[in-house]
Amino acid sequence: MSLILDALRRRSADRGGDDSAVGRARADAVPATLGYARPPKRQGVPLRTLFFYGVAAVAIGFVGLTGVIAILSPSAPPTPAPRAVASSVPRP
Numbered sequence: 721m722s723l724i725l726d727a728l729r730r731r732s733a734d735r736g737g738d739d740s741a742v743g744r745a746r747a748d749a750v751p752a753t754l755g756y757a758r759p760p761k762r763q764g765v766p767l768r769t770l771f772f773y774g775v776a777a778v779a780i781g782f783v784g785l786t787g788v789i790a791i792l793s794p795s796a797p798p799t800p801a802p803r804a805v806a807s808s809v810p811r812p
Contacts, residue, residue: 748758
């Protein structure tokens, strides 16, 4: 196994560099020769948007957790109906 890995290391060292950088440079050069500008690099998501998404996620989480607890919690026991007091006086 180590013979194979050694051979692969020697083979990649003989090439003398990274071929992917050369290919990438050629890929960028072709559209430039045709008049296309290089696309601008993206800076990422603005902090305001990240803050909004964070607040929305926390709110949805609390609402969802409240809903799950409400659905899974047992219902309150029914209140017993008041008993009618039987009068000791017989009806005529």
